[in-house]
């Protein structure tokens with residue numbers, strides 16, 4: 001989900017007004033006869049329950065959020081929510097009505113998922129709720145809290161991800177589930193180890209694939225990589241495993257959270273009330289099957305693949321599952337998840353469904369359509385297959401809004417129990433000759449392409465949903481362009497937009513030029529210099545630093561990646577993969593290579609701090625600061641003078657040369673109230689000649705300041721006019737050589 005504030009769109013009055021007219025948009029009528037008739041026909045719920053379902057759909061969705069960030073940061077934030085903020089919000093009365101405080105989502109592990117039932121109008125009108133609301137806004141801006149629909153949190157929880165696993169998220173943007181996946185891979189981070197796992201987050205939409213970078217930045221995972229491909233065309237690649245053996249690039253866990261009609265998000269995306277039509281599902285079915293099938297191919301035998309949508313429609317759900325079960329011929333087993341997340345209320349998947357013609361008549365098979373051209377609108381796999389009974393589709397999970405006051409969702413979980421691809425058969429230990437492997441791989445790709453019949457694409461005039469992935473601000477903005485009509489990286493070229501994907505194009509590397517990621521060698525002199533300067537443990541691998549080539553002339557920024565990412569970057573097939581981003585930004589060179597500043601050659605970045613502080617052997621660039629007032633000064637003032645800090649801190653700073661260092665604080669309060677467990681806060685600092693500067697962005701400063709001292713700090717004080725900001729910035733630049741943008 002995009003980082004939306006509680007307030008809605010910034011600077012806009014409460015009621016949406018038409019641009020230039022000052023008039024309000026008419027209120028959405030939350031009723032749609034076609035929708036109601038269609039789902040009644042599908043018999044998704046017993047009649048009485050259907051009425052309750054429909055009534056709840058017409059109500060506003062409660063606010064839900066997840067505490068995110070690195071493990072230690074998330075634990076600290078949970079402490080503040082749970083033990084400081086929520087206790088102060090008991091029995092709040094507004095206009096004679098008592099409202100309950102925010103509460104943990106019962107089925108979300110470890111109280112990291114929360115729900116706020118009080119309506120927004122109430123949040124504004126109670127002092128305590130309003131304080132909480134401000135906290136959520138600033139922590140969301142800083143990326144420590146992710147506003148995410150409760151039901152959208154379900155699929156990653158059913159993936160059973162462990163830190164050593166390689167995980168692929170095929171349709172990942174904007175990345176709320178990816179963040180959960182990264183968190184699961186880093187679940188043991190308190191053990192101070194870089195996990196051996198890998199998280200690849202892919203999206204077909206180039207711009208949206210960059211949202212993944214933003215969303216995952218907070219987690220600073222060296223195991224993360226964002227890519228831009230159509231999910232159904234994620235390339236076949238080979239990488240070396242931990243023993244140096246060349247193996248196919250396959251994953252222990254794959255998530256196919258596919259583009260869909262999104263009617264499960266009706267409570268949040270009101271325009272769906274006007275736009276809904278059953279044809280949208282028919283138009284998306286084929287792509288959904290293709291993405292899921294490719295996901296199954298890329299799953300290791302013994303691994304797990306999860307298929308999910310935020311649609312109620314069986315054409316996008318059970319029909320897709322049934323078709324992929326058929327195509328994979330026993331390789332996938334639909335799992336019974338009834339024992340998982342026991343507190344999450346759900347209904348079984350449908351074991352049969354109906355296909356409706358545009359005129360509302362019911363089709364039982366493709367034979368019911370007399371006109372041949374009309375048949376192209378209906379992939380045969382949208383109809384329930386003959387053996388549907390034996391498929392155990394009831395094992396799928398359907399989550400309806402009225403069950404626990406959420407949105408709607410569909411999830412199906414599969415184990416890959418038998419080989420499906422050439423790669424699987426090799427992993428099984430069979431000797432296969434290179435020619436046969438290539439042929440099998442080509443056939444696998446062809447199978448994905450052939451789903452639903454070759455001619456169908458051109459003939460199909462099923463209207464795609466009116467909301468495009470691009471225009472949708474909502475997290476579950478499921479819908480995308482007509483399947484296969486664009487190549488991912490060519491978004492802005494209108495000619496390319498219209499070009500259908502041909503087999504030849506499919507093999508091509510997308511044209512957008514991302515600066516390549518280039519691994520540095522362990523004996524690179526810069527790596528040696530950094531190791532000595534900061535006192536990095538000798539065991540910290542030195543062959544996992546990365547440069548972006550465009551910057552390599554100056555070797556300006558140094559990124560760091562995990563062993564798993566390194567193995568991908570070393571793949572002989574790397575040119576097939578369009579990597580949008582990878583690696584954690586660890587160091588930035590001070591000045592240019594030519595005037596190499598021997599005394600302080602590199603500056604530590606805020607992104608790299610969580611990774612680096614764990615591997616520093618001594619305190620040569622680390623200072624434990626005991627004065628809380630110093631922390632407040634650093635967070636509220638721009639470049640405070642050293643002699644305004646406590647004497648103790650001044651003494652410590654005197655012993656340190658000019659340059660990058662880390663300040664460590666143990667803070668025993670939040671919102672000025674004592675905590676059970678103190679917060680440990682580390683800040684990257686630049687020590688100048690006479691001043692110090694915290695190298696974190698204004699959102700982080702603001703959130704920390706608010707969390708600890710209950711005040712918002714200087715960055716929030718808009719009265720401190722732009723002029724002062726500009727003065728501060730140039731002062732800062734003079735002293736440190738660091739521009740605002742570089743921070």
Ligand SMILES: C[S@@+](CC[C@H](N)C(=O)[O-])C[C@H]1O[C@@H](n2cnc3c(N)ncnc32)[C@H](O)[C@@H]1O
Pocket residue numbers: 001152170171172173174175176177178202203204205208229230231232257258259260287291469475476477478479480481484
């Ligand atoms: C439902 S949204 C994904 C939400 C995301 N998993 C999350 O939790 O934040 C579907 C995404 O699929 C992308 N998409 C559409 N067609 C695709 C395709 N053929 N392959 C991969 N991604 C696709 C869209 O750009 C959109 O970002």
